[in-house]
Amino acid sequence: MSTMVKRRLLNHSDIIAALGLVSIVVMMVVPLPAGILDILITLNITASVLTLMLAIFAQDPLEFSALPSLLLTLTLFRLSLNISATRLILLDGHAGQIIQQFGEFVIRGNTVVGFIIFLILVLIQFIVITKGAERVSEVAARFTLDAMPGKQMSIDADLNAGMINEQQARDRRKAIQQEADFYGAMDGSTKFVKGDAIAAIIILFINIIGGFITGVLMQGLPLLDALHKYTLLTIGEGLVSQIPALLISTSTGLVVTRADSETNLGENLVKQLFRKPKALFITAGVLILLALLGLPILPLFMVAAALIVLGVTLQRKTKKSVVVESAAARETEIEESKKPENVLNLLNVDHMELELGYALIALVDVQQGGDLLDRIVLIRRQIASELGFIVPVIRVRDNMNLQPNQYVIKIRGAEIASSEILADHYMAMSGGMDDDEIPGTPTKEPSFGLDAKWINAMYREQAELNGWMVVDAPTVLATHITEVIKTQAWEILSRQDVKTLVDHAKSQAPAVVDELIPEMLSLGQIQKVLANLLRERVSIKDMVLILETLADFANSTKDLDRLTEHVRQALARQILQPLLGKDKSLPVITLDPQIEQQILDSIQPSEYGTYLALDPKVLHVLMQNLTAEVEKVVLKGYTPVIVCAPVVRINLKRVTERQLPQLMVLSYNELVQGVQVQAVGMVGMNRAS
Secondary structure, three states: OHHHHHHHHHOHHHHHHHHHHHHHHOOOOOOOOHHHHHHHHHHHHHHHHHHOOOOOHHHHHHHHHHHHHHHHHHHHHEEEEHHHHHHHHHHHHHOOOHHHHHHHHHHHHHHHHHHHHHHHHHHHHHHHHHHHHHHHHHHHHHHHHHHHHHHHHHHHHOOOOOOOOOOHHHHHHHHHHHHHHHHHHHHHHHHHHHHHHHHHHHHHHHHHHOOOOOOOHOOOOHHHHHHHEEEEEEEEHHHHHHHHHHHHHHHHHHOOOOOOOOOOOOHHHHHHHHOOOOHHHHHHHHHHHHOOHHHHHHHHHHHHHHHHHHHHHHHHHHHHHHHHHHHHHHHHHHHHHOHHHHHHHHHHHOOOEEEOOOHHHHHHHHOOOOHHHHHHHHHHHHOOOHHHHOOOOOOEEEEEHHHOOEEEEEOOEEEEEEOOOOOOOOEOOOOOOOOOOOOOOOEOOOOOEEEEEEEEOHHHHHHHOOOOEEHHHHHHHHHHHHHHHHHHHHHHHOOHHHHHHHHHHHOHHHHHHHHOOOOOOOHHHHHHHHHHHHHHHOOOOHHHHHHHHHHHHHHOOOEEEEEEEEEEEEHHHHHHHOOOOOOOOOEEEEEOOOHHHHHHHOOEEOOOOEEEOOHHHHHHHHHHHHHHHHHHHOOOOOOOEEEEHHHHHHHHHHHOOOOOOOOOOEEEHHHOOOOOOEEEEEEEEEOOO
16 A cells, blocks of 8 residues: 555656645745644654755765755745744734744743844854855865766776676766766755855844834733743744754755765764774773863763773774684685686786886875876777777786886786886986986987986976976876887787677678678688788778778688788778878888889798798898988988888888888878879889998
8 A cells, every 4th residue: 555655656746846836935925824834844844854864874965866956945945934934923923832832942931042042053054064065065066077077088998998888888977977967956055055044044133123013013012021922932933943954954064075975974973983992092091181180070981981891892893803804814715715717817818917116106096196097098098099999908017026117018918018217207308419407317218219318307397498308207108008009909909809899890880791701701810901900000990991891802812911902902091191291292212113023023922921032132232222211211301101012012011110110111002092192212222332
């Protein structure tokens, strides 16, 4: 039966709320009998106590998200009761039994005492509780809004890493938005309570003056009798109104000041106030000392004894729980060690790891201002945006075997790069010009090998004025991680990553994926093509175009190098875009036709693909001449780019990528229409030196 009633109330809750608000407004105009006013005052007190209880037992502010609207409703209800009570006091000289008896009980017929108590209650509510709650709401709203972008990025990072699904991400975003809306609404709703306190003081004086005039002029009462009667009723009405208002203000303060959402207020206070027996013993000692100095002995000794008993009890329980937890931990460890499946955890290899020396731990410690973890999230977003490649989660851990300022970047457990940075210094790079006026420790920039200095923070402004590029230690490390990822992306890319990319592309173009996989190419073959592209830093973001191109040519050839060249031609505009000047010109180095033909004749097929079987002497001369041309182009301020035949391109790139990693090797088929090719050098065998 109760379930049915509850369901009916929920089904008609909107109608009930609308009628309730309309009734509150009507109460301000329509006179109410004293009996009905008593019932409504009782409801006001009940609602205030219930609100306080809900605030105490709520574990999270969002559990009481209706509080801002409830504050407005209760404040309006309380003001309507004030108006109704004032009307009865001035017209009839009586406002119901609750107001009458409340005034007589609290102030015992002494109007001066009652007036002072009323003013104290109003001041407590207005200056202490409401003012503090208003300030906390304002600060909480501002900080919640400021933290929203960081929380959103954290959710996106977890979603990209596969730690949460799309539904969980939507739920988290919704919770963040609700939290911001709640604190913003609380910031405004506290103004209602503040205004209610001010209105109570004004209403008090209006009722006293109006009642005095009514009693003397209209009812013919003596001056003192009129003053006593109406002051008693007014103060009684004010106390009946202000005590619920005080409860509501306290509820507001409790909700907005909650910093721990794991437990309710009572559990939180008990755990934190009585978790340190030493604090209880010291407090008891202070009370005993005060008693010995001349303060009343009995109350101080009683409280001190209670604190000592409580402290001893907590101390015994703490020791017992520590012993029990230690024994349980040992048993758990023994049981876990006996499980054969736990050995499998030792076989896991992280895709990427970042190991830090102990002096660099502060870079990842949020409490010490470290933001490296947030930077890593941004790096993963940047790589996804630029290369279309989802970087796996980067494990960050400390390694006591490293030097204090050393860090190591690993891929699949193997060290790829390492360097040393000074966490409390800045790296200054002069661009080739040394400046002895700025003291510092000489070093090499780890990402690009530039000459640099570690300088103290006090010299940062001077270095910047002298034209040096100055960056902090976390930026140096973040840049190094980014470059390692871009360089080794082809090696990091796993088959599972490819499956994720293909599934995402399938949501956009299912026909292409169904046609290509697995009838034409396997997932492993697509992985090798994507790895070939990433090896030369070609973005694989346009997966639909890549898969369409593979589907177009997979029937004619299964050679992955040739398929890679076809995909590069389809992505030619994207490849050329960062290489073009403002006038759409492309400065390039060309190959002498004779050496290009010689390279073409030296290409040999194998089961692992094609390779270049060029005479070592010829290859040595070719590399010398190519290096010389690249240096000339770089000195002119151009990006080194060489063009050659499509069949020659991939083999020439593999030969030059170790000695000349910065050299871009393009094929003639990648020079799309509209690009102005400008030859700035030629490589031939007769230029050997």
